[in-house]
Amino acid sequence: MSFLKIKNLSVDYPMRKETVNAAKNVNIQVNKGEILGLVGESGSGKSTVGNAIINLIDAPGKVSSGSVILGDLSIHEDPTNIIKYRGKKIGLIFQDPQTSLNPILTIGEQLIETIQTHLNLTREQAKNKSVDLLKEVGIKDAEKRFNNYPHQFSGGMRQRVVISLALCCEPELLIADEPTTALDVSIQSQILDLIRRLTKERNLAVILITHDMGVIAETTDRVAVMKNGNLVEIGNTKDVLTQPKKTYTKSLVSSVPPTNKKISRFVIIEKENKNDFQNNIKILNRWNKRQITHQNLIEIKNLSKSFDDNFFTENIKNSVKAVNNVSFEVKEGEAFGLVGESGSGKSTIAKLIVNLYQPSSGDIFFDNICVTKIKNKTEMMKFRKQIQMIFQDPYSSLNGRLKVKDIVAEPIRLHNPSITNSDLNDYIFDLLESVELSQKSAERYPHEFSGGQRQRISIARALATQPRLLVCDEPTSALDVSIQAQILNLLKDLQEQLNLTILFISHDLPVVRQMCDRIGVLKDGKLCEVTTTEDLFIKPRHEYTKELLRLMPKIESIFE
Amino acid sequence: MDSNLLNTWERIKDSDIYHSFIKSPTAIISSAILLVIFFCSFFVEFVTPYNPFDPSSLSLMDAFTPPSWTDDGLAKFILGTDGQGRDMLSTILYGSRISLIVGFSAIIFSLILGVGLGLTAGFFGGKYEMIVMRLTDVQLTVPSILMALLVDGIARGLISREMHDEMAIYVLIFAIGISEWPQFARVSRAATLVEKNKDYVSASTIIGVSNLIIMFKHILPNILRPVLVIGTIGLALAIIAESTLSFLGVGVPPTTPSLGTLIRLGNDFLFSGEWWITFFPAIFLVILAFSINLLGDWMRDTLNPKLKK
Helix, strand or coil: CCCEEEEEEEEEEECCCCEEEEEEEEEEEECCCCEEEEEECCCCCHHHHHHHHCCCCCCCCEEEEEEEEECCEECCCCHHHHHHHECCCEEEECCCCCCCCCCCCCHHHHHHHHHHHHCCCCHHHHHHHHHHHHHHCCCCCHHHHCCCCHHHCCHHHHHHHHHHHHHCCCCCEEEEECCCCCCCHHHHHHHHHHHHHHHHHHCCEEEEEECCHHHHHHHCCEEEEEECCEEEEEEEHHHHHHCCCCHHHHHHHHHCCCCCCCCCCCCCHHHHHHCCCCCCCHHHHCCCCCCCCCCEEEEEEEEEEEECCCCCCCCHHHCEEEEEEEEEEEECCCEEEEECCCCCCHHHHHHHHCCCCCCCEEEEEECCEEHHHCCCHHHHHHHHHHEEEECCCCCCCCCCCCCHHHHHHHHHHHHCCCCCHHHHHHHHHHHHHHCCCCHHHHHCCHHHCCHHHHHHHHHHHHHCCCCCEEEEECCCCCCCHHHHHHHHHHHHHHHHHHCCEEEEEECCHHHHHHHCCEEEEEECCEEEEEEEHHHHHHCCCCHHHHHHHHHCCCHHHHCC | CHHHHHHHHHHHHHCHHHHHHHCCHHHHHHHHHHHHHHHHHHCHHHHCCCCCCCHHHCCHHHCCCCCCCCCCCCCCCCCCECCCCCEHHHHHHHHHHHHHHHHHHHHHHHHHHHHHHHHHHHHHCHHHHHHHHHHHHHHHHCCHHHHHHHHHHHHHHHCCHHHHHHHHHHHHHHHHHHHHHHHHHHHHHHHHHHHHCCHHHHHHHHHCCCHHHHHHHHHHHHHHHHHHHHHHHHHHHHHHHHHHHHHHCCCCCCCCCCHHHHHHHHHCCHHHCCCHHHHHHHHHHHHHHHHHHHHHHHHHHHHCHHHCC
């Protein structure tokens, strides 16, 4: 007998032009004491299902049919039921611990308030209960920290507080919507451990909504795969991941970068059927291809950068060193990875290399020219032409007011002022086709494209100057796994055929393993170790690297 | 060319702004009123049968005719006449043309000045930004009417008496424009600070695009939305400021009366029973400013994604 039964649940969003079916006839059951993973790409309806259970669907959306039965009570029959159940029988954990706590109340106040709303306890009893809860979720000195405000906690600690809030009225069902997406790997594993422990200890039914197959493999007992509002497959996590029955699940599993081996290309299942997986890089005809000489293209010596441009506090004590005495070099033709958690200074290094920031001290050499000392404008343009960058957020990296062709044309015109209009058009078309976009895209605006397509436009723009070095700052972390696989394949194709050098920055170790030849590990602005990819994954030397490797969610764990 | 236009029209019809416009009665009504007012004001020669500034067409016999629906009213003067026998309706429309010209010119002047300073201040930062922003702070401590009076006073001192009437309208535009620019500077600086940290600006920098092109080709179009919204509301303020100054007697001369001048002239007759001479220009001004504000409100709600339901 399942504890939670979702029967034929459909959720519709009537929009101006059409009705969007965010969930279509979804049937899911969850038992007590088990963790059900709800996995899917963005727009698959996984969060919609989670929200529908507690009736948190935003207008104009509505549950159009189906029922949700919790224990022996149908939740949607009577809207007043849900008020009693939300928070009391059903606990919720949201993605962002920054916004799910009220910043002007102490966490103690928030716990007591929630407890007293649902349970008939005095303030003193509620306080004791809250302290116990905080201890249970692993907050040290719970009595002292009880009177702290949310901003006094770190991201991971805050997520623990959110979990204690979700648990404070002894719910029987816990819905966790991407609870670890905003957290670093090391904290993610702690939070997942906590959720697993609580599930066993309290005999909870847990729905874990996530896009991360590694998390699914390591945490859940059963998994439900969703696509476009439909439930594709549901079953034991091991069965679904090792022997997927549906094509979509197969393609999803094959897109996940493996952590234990390096593969040359990701298998894109839809593309294989189309029989044209050889990427046609048209830009090759125009490319001024260089021979790979295996010399240092980038040399970084004792690089430091601190941010202390505060008007009132000019003392050095307060300044934060984002990058602290970092030295490494990138050889021509290789893919060099920079790995680190948030705040490790990896993006700052990228911005220093492309000369968006000036270093506080140290030198950057590009092709044996000291980049930081270029004053001459034509020298600078020459340098700009040779290094291009691809950004993390595909939404803010394109100017929404310009057509795609104007975005791509800008660097071409700037670096070949004499180009004729027809040649320019051909050049743009070649570039777009090289990144697997149609010629028609040239006339459209960026908002008409999906995240993956926008990232392709970004790549086309970066290639337009025919750079030697491509700096990729988390190019796929905002994308779904299947799109990520396509973009990574594209980058690999381009690198091989155009002899590009790539500096690949990511927090995602499996992705870096697939992309890079050598890797540098960063922590708090310092470089821990630099070594070849295979060495790093097989025999890491630095303690921090070992820790990172141990904690990263591994999809392979399910195969063992 | 035709198909191009058609495409653009299709795109407009498909946009969210168009649909929000269709669904908002306030926006439709206020823009309809504004269209009528703008049309009648700018094509006033074709709309009205009288030219109140042509003395030969005036007859003192017609002076102080009340509106047509009252007992003493004449059908040919719908809203009555003033002390010189000028038809009120025609005079108001001629006056509103001057008010609108002054309002638009002043707002465009302050928009160019404010956005230019705000954009460059936000983009370059540093000491330049500090100076510009402190300047706006100083400007904001001086009430705009006082500022306008000051400018007018200085202008009177510099320009000879004969020239003054001719120059009055330019002085007025400058006076109103100079007191409104801090709003534009602040908004565009704030928006620039947000935009310049976005990746598309970094991307252009890395490509090697010059600062000037980044500012005007990339950032400017992206900060225009908030500027447009305060621009509309600023237009209403500018028209009111013009009327206030004219009412105080430092605006346009009585020979080419604007709405404010008409209200001032009519004010003298208010207590002798000829209420319509001041009432109609005043109510016209209220409707004009109110419609612009309503349209501005609607624009703010539509263009601000944070307020979307």
